[in-house]
Amino acid sequence: QSVLTQPPSVSGAPGQRVTISCTGSSSNIGAGSDVHWYQQLPGTAPKLLIYRNSNRPSGVPDRFSGSKSGTSASLAITGLQAEDEADYYCQSYDISLSGSWVFGGGTKLTVL
Amino acid sequence: VHLLESGGGLVQPGGSLRLSCAASGFTFRNYDMSWVRQAPGKGLEWVSVVSGSGGSTYYADSVRGRFTISRDNSKNTLYLQMNSLRAEDTAVYYCANRDGYNYAPDWGQGTLVTVSS
Numbered sequence: 001q002s003v004l005t006q007p008p009s010v011s012g013a014p015g016q017r018v019t020i021s022c023t024g025s026s027s028n029i030g031a032g033s034d035v036h037w038y039q040q041l042p043g044t045a046p047k048l049l050i051y052r053n054s055n056r057p058s059g060v061p062d063r064f065s066g067s068k069s070g071t072s073a074s075l076a077i078t079g080l081q082a083e084d085e086a087d088y089y090c091q092s093y094d095i096s097l098s099g100s101w102v103f104g105g106g107t108k109l110t111v112l
Numbered sequence: 113v114h115l116l117e118s119g120g121g122l123v124q125p126g127g128s129l130r131l132s133c134a135a136s137g138f139t140f141r142n143y144d145m146s147w148v149r150q151a152p153g154k155g156l157e158w159v160s161v162v163s164g165s166g167g168s169t170y171y172a173d174s175v176r177g178r179f180t181i182s183r184d185n186s187k188n189t190l191y192l193q194m195n196s197l198r199a200e201d202t203a204v205y206y207c208a209n210r211d212g213y214n215y216a217p218d219w220g221q222g223t224l225v226t227v228s229s
Contacts (some may be wrong), residue, residue: 002155034215038156038216044217045221045222046148046156046206048215048217051213052215057217072117089155089156091156091215092214098170099161099168099170101146101148101158102171103155103156103157103229105155106156
């Protein structure tokens with residue numbers, strides 16, 4: 001059971017918009033901890049996609065965006081492309097668990 | 113930035129293994145470093161973190177008392193000593209640097225640890 005809750009799967013057709021939710025609690029997201037998102041393509045290591053809720057590292061297309069409100073966060077992907085098919089993980093910091101990063105269980109994005 | 117893990121392999125339950133992560137392309141001593149693992153077909157699980165100086169360490173409850181994280185800043189290398197290994201420790205182990213805002217800008221490619229008799 002992951003500390004952060006994500007839907008196991010989402011899907012969309014090429015060109016469409018999808019969102020992935022990430023729900024935490026008062027000891028992580030609700031405590032003001034930032035939310036970060038990672039993309040994991042099949043057979044590869046995770047890659048930072050969004051940091052500090054809504055910031056994109058250099059090289060990440062602006063089709064990817066993040067937001068945070070209360071105890072939840074969301075990742076939005078617009079203009080879906082086949083190469084976006086991957087697992088997506090949210091991550092935050094839990095103030096009740098010393099030093100600990102907490103992750104969502106991951107969401108499998110399928111491009112139809 | 114380049115992070116390269118090594119040391120994974122097949123080990124029997126109760127055995128030990130030491131993982132290494134060679135870092136380059138950034139000032140290693142200025143960054144806290146973490147280990148994150150991923151069991152086959154499962155999600156990401158944070159394992160441990162060590163401060164830039166090596167003076168502070170933290171562990172997930174699932175590995176505390178069995179795993180030891182350390183680093184050698186003169187060699188730009190991170191380590192994870194894993195003792196009393198269990199089947200549930202089977203996973204790909206990734207090393208990652210840690211930004212001051214508690215996220216991982218960079219990840220290694222991972223090394224597979226399989227605990228089985």
